Amino acid sequence: MKSRLLIFFFLLVNFSFAQVPVFDKMEQLYDQQHFKMVYRRANRFLNDPTYDFSFVPLYYKSISGLQLAKEDTWRKNHPTVFDDAIRDFEHIRKTVKGRKTLEAHHSELVALKMDLAAWMADLNRRKEKELSYFFSNKIEALFIDIEFNASDSKFVWVAPANVALKERAGIIDFAKNFIGTPYVWAGESPQGFDCSGFTSYVLLHHGINIPRRAKEQYDNSIKLTHDQVQIGDLVFFSNGAEVSHVGILVSEKGQDLVMIHASSSKGITFDKITGSSYWEKRIIGFGTFLYK
Numbered sequence: 188m189k190s191r192l193l194i195f196f197f198l199l200v201n202f203s204f205a206q207v208p209v210f211d212k213m214e215q216l217y218d219q220q221h222f223k224m225v226y227r228r229a230n231r232f233l234n235d236p237t238y239d240f241s242f243v244p245l246y247y248k249s250i251s252g253l254q255l256a257k258e259d260t261w262r263k264n265h266p267t268v269f270d271d272a273i274r275d276f277e278h279i280r281k282t283v284k285g286r287k288t289l290e291a292h293h294s295e296l297v298a299l300k301m302d303l304a305a306w307m308a309d310l311n312r313r314k315e316k317e318l319s320y321f322f323s324n325k326i327e328a329l330f331i332d333i334e335f336n337a338s339d340s341k342f343v344w345v346a347p348a349n350v351a352l353k354e355r356a357g358i359i360d361f362a363k364n365f366i367g368t369p370y371v372w373a374g375e376s377p378q379g380f381d382c383s384g385f386t387s388y389v390l391l392h393h394g395i396n397i398p399r400r401a402k403e404q405y406d407n408s409i410k411l412t413h414d415q416v417q418i419g420d421l422v423f424f425s426n427g428a429e430v431s432h433v434g435i436l437v438s439e440k441g442q443d444l445v446m447i448h449a450s451s452s453k454g455i456t457f458d459k460i461t462g463s464s465y466w467e468k469r470i471i472g473f474g475t476f477l478y479k
Contacts, residue, residue: 210243225251242288249275257306298465304451311372342457355419359437362389362447368455382432385449395476402430408474416473425471
């Protein structure tokens with residue numbers, strides 16, 4: 188009898204830490220931003236005792252719920268989705284096993300935090316400040332004990348030797364003076380910048396007057412392909428259908444993409460785009476206001 192119990196315990200432990208195909212599929216769907224599908228699957232797994240050994244279904248229900256809460260229509264039709272997601276997340280972090288689940292999905296949580304920060308910025312742009320205040324306080328508490336890297340300290344920008352790029356390099360030399368400046372919604376001065384406030388401020392210093400909002404900057408820019416972009420050009424990102432973020436490229440043509448931008452979580456910083464699990468898949472296009 189004792190040997191049978193030991194075998195059962197051994198199998199249970201191994202099953203708990205093995206790859207589970209349905210969980211892998213859920214992770215893939217979440218990465219592809221099929222949040223409604225993930226939310227429904229996670230709920231289905233939570234109602235199946237077969238998966239009681241893992242926090243993964245509850246984890247994906249929580250983070251997909253937070254992503255869906257950003258949609259006004261979904262939130263209206265599911266009024267408890269945000270509070271339910273917060274409650275589930277807090278339940279996960281209360282146990283050692285739950286915290287290990289969060290640690291195993293650290294990169295997803297980094298991306299989630301950035302998505303939610305972009306949502307708060309969007310609410311502020313829409314002048315829904317009370318709603319932003321309500322959500323942001325709960326979101327801040329959600330990530331309070333999860334460690335996030337402050338910046339990409341390994342990247343050091345060096346001006347190119349190519350004299351033809353001197354003017355473009357000058358834009359980055361000026362922009363990098365503001366590294367560490369905090370992110371401030373609607374900020375457009377050295378006291379604090381938002382993403383498009385930073386790009387418009389930097390280019391205006393070089394005599395180039397561009398629209399204030401990221402979407403308008405994209406609409407009015409000369410569109411470029413990935414192969415054409417270089418130092419001083421703009422890269423635009425989207426969390427869905429509309430432009431939601433903009434940065435200034437600091438990489439030469441043909442190199443891996445790197446930008447300087449106003450990050451909602453880190454302030455003015457350099458960030459690598461190529462190879463980034465967050466930025467690369469959110470690129471919506473490239474544009475420029477430089478003609479040389």
